[in-house]
Amino acid sequence: MATTDRQATTLALAHALSAAERGLAVLPLSRTKLPALRSPHRDDPAPALCHGECGRFGHGVHDASTDPSRIRALFAAAPWATGYGIACGLPPHHLIGVDLDTKPDTDSPAALRELALRHLFTIPPTVVVITPGGGRHIWLTGPPDAVVPNSAGRLAPGIDIRGAGGYLVGPGSRTRHGTYTTAPGTAHLTPASSGPPAAPTRTASARPS
Numbered sequence: 209m210a211t212t213d214r215q216a217t218t219l220a221l222a223h224a225l226s227a228a229e230r231g232l233a234v235l236p237l238s239r240t241k242l243p244a245l246r247s248p249h250r251d252d253p254a255p256a257l258c259h260g261e262c263g264r265f266g267h268g269v270h271d272a273s274t275d276p277s278r279i280r281a282l283f284a285a286a287p288w289a290t291g292y293g294i295a296c297g298l299p300p301h302h303l304i305g306v307d308l309d310t311k312p313d314t315d316s317p318a319a320l321r322e323l324a325l326r327h328l329f330t331i332p333p334t335v336v337v338i339t340p341g342g343g344r345h346i347w348l349t350g351p352p353d354a355v356v357p358n359s360a361g362r363l364a365p366g367i368d369i370r371g372a373g374g375y376l377v378g379p380g381s382r383t384r385h386g387t388y389t390t391a392p393g394t395a396h397l398t399p400a401s402s403g404p405p406a407a408p409t410r411t412a413s414a415r416p417s
């Protein structure tokens with residue numbers, strides 16, 4: 209078991225480093241999909257509003273980095289990590305995750321198709337991650353000039369959005385419920401933006417409101 213865990217950690221680190229090479233900031237996750245490193249401020253009487261300025265690890269998504277030596281240090285500090293998270297909303301990709309749930313009474317892929325039709329956007333060829341429960345994470349890039357927040361079920365039942373301040377469990381991560389994998393044929397893709405291919409730039413439009 210201990211050996212298996214160490215292999216899972218080595219594998220998670222390798223996947224995390226390769227994601228970082230593609231410009232995605234990563235942090236180690238435990239089997240529960242939560243950040244593997246606990247807050248250094250957890251015993252403080254008054255919770256500090258620290259996002260890592262103290263220089264220590266354990267600030268959740270704020271730990272995320274694309275720097276290989278920092279990533280190695282994060283994983284060395286969390287040898288129980290079996291997965292990694294990818295921070296959303298950061299340059300250069302401004303990653304947004306569309307999280308399609310698989311509850312028996314919701315057809316979230318159909319709901320997304322309907323949304324796309326109604327709002328005239330398209331889902332481009334992009335990275336799709338399959339969760340152990342059979343859900344899908346569609347990776348999109350967001351606009352650099354707007355903050356897309358996290359939301360749950362606001363667009364449609366079964367569709368959550370992972371945006372600024374959130375993270376996505378990276379493919380190759382092992383969790384209590386199983387391993388996250390990329391959908392066939394999407395691993396080599398880069399996150400793409402949704403929407404009509406030749407949309408006019410928003411700053412140039414002068415529509416009456």
Ligand SMILES: [Zn+2]
Pocket residue numbers: 248249258259260261262263264267
């Ligand atoms: Zn701190």
